[in-house]
Amino acid sequence: MFELTEEQRDLRELAAQVGAEQYAPRAREWDARREHLPRAERQRLAQLGLLALTLPEEYGGGGRPLIDALIILEELAKASPVAAWPVFEASTGPARVLHMFGTEEQKKRYLPAVAAGDTTIAVAISEPDAGSAATDATTTARIEGDEVVLNGTKRWCSGAGFSEKYLVYARFDNERGAAGIGAVLVDKDAPGLEFGPQEELMGFRGIGSADMFLTNVRVPVDDIIVPKGGFRNLFTAFSVERLGNSTMSLAIGQTALDRTAKYVQERKQFGKEIIEFQAIQGALADMVVQVEAARLLIYRAALNAGTGAPVTVEASIAKRFANEMAKKVSDLAIQLHGGYGYSAEYEIERLHRDAHGWALAGGTPTMQRLRIASEYLGRRFDQRR
Known part of the structure; x- marks a missing residue:
């Protein structure tokens, strides 16, 4: 596992605390009512220094490496994808396109409002x-x-x-x-x-x-x-966005794993905790492997990117694996929770629903497979022929 710096651990703890206290209790309600994150909450994230970590300091951002933003993104997404969404957009989404390809005048005109939480x-x-x-x-x-x-x-x-x-x-x-x-x-x-x-x-x-x-x-x-004619250059920006997407999937997998690990040690059947059954142990182990592998692929691409953009093929590999991981792990979580996994009260079914959304967004796993093969072989394949 990659070792986080003390500063990164502090950022992670801050994001986890804010997420647990402010957003996790509202996640189910936001999902049921389809409520968007209020602007005031966006501004709160900005004031805490969590919103736009990857934007340069001269525009109000944190000027930090991509990995730092992904650490924050995961913790907030564990609490609620609605709360994490503005961070996704500001640190890995369209604001980064403006940062990477906009003119100096455009960046001065628009990015400070993004970093302050006034604009998404x-x-x-x-x-x-x-x-x-x-x-x-x-x-x-x-x-x-x-x-x-x-x-x-x-x-x-x-x-x-x-x-x-x-x-x-x-x-x-x-x-x-x-x-x-x-x-x-x-x-x-x-x-x-x-x-x-x-x-x-x-x-x-x-x-x-x-x-x-x-x-x-x-x-x-x-x-x-x-x-x-600049569309081809945008694959660079897409790679940043794909690591943001991958991290949202990682948050789903980690949350499903955490809740399942707790549940299987509390739930009893046939007079003992269900974790005592080998079938449950094997399923939980599969979940751990999937989540850890996804994190390693994401971190590799992000660390290699530094404050810039990741290598295209590394971003595609991370996205393809993390998207599929979130679907598999959240599905296993439903199975290990039994009937409770099918209940909205436990929020496992919400995780599974969202897992499919992240797989569709930003380039499907099928399209990532095509890109991975193309990059690996050094060949371009025309899908229209």
Whole structure:
């Protein structure tokens, strides 16, 4: 296991304490009511120095390595994914795209508000006919003078309707594939931007997801974050986001394991604790191995990244394994809890529902397998042929 520094352990303890005291008691309610984290709580996380650890200090962030943000993210996600979501977005999500690819003026204009908890930036990539095949996007960005005019529909935007800003990926011309695609920052209140009803999802409740309809939405050209043709470079940013995603899956696995370890030593059948049965011991051991392996893969990629971006293949390996781990471990947790695992009261079923959501988000395990094979062999495979 990697040895954490004293400072990292202090950060972890702070995040764990805040999560246990402030968010864990509300996790089930937030899930049932699909409630979003209030802005005041976002600002509380910022004041504690937990929100934007990876953003540079000159913009109000912590200026810390990626691994530090993932340590915080895991502890908050153990308490509630709703509480962890703003940290995910600020430290590993769209704000990092702005940090990595935006101009100095753009970073000065937008990142301090993110670091303070006043603004959350959500990403809008997918469309009705462009999911895993993101370069099939048809949303258009037409430059007219000093403005960009956006038209199109975006789907599966996590945080849609709640976030204050949206990084919208659009096609600047008719050139096929990635060559014509860039990204523009759009304000929630921009004229012509409308949101569909909130999706009724299996998990991810409280994070929110909705369609976005852009009809002649006009934004200044100064808000083009990624120019036309820059889409290929975004795999660098995607790798950061994938480690955030992996860590959310890790939190699910660790929480399921912790609760199961406690339960099997308390529950009695046939006159003894059920952990005395070898079948239970074997299942618990499988859970431990899965969780520990996922953590090692995530930490390897994050430590190699430092304050930058991880190696693409290492991020894909971590995501693929962690996503599948969370599904397997939470499923085993349901089985070992028996009927109680199927009850909302124990929250194991919530963990399992959320596990499937993280596997779908940010590039499915199937797509990660294709990327891993491509990177390992040093070959590019065209899925359209």
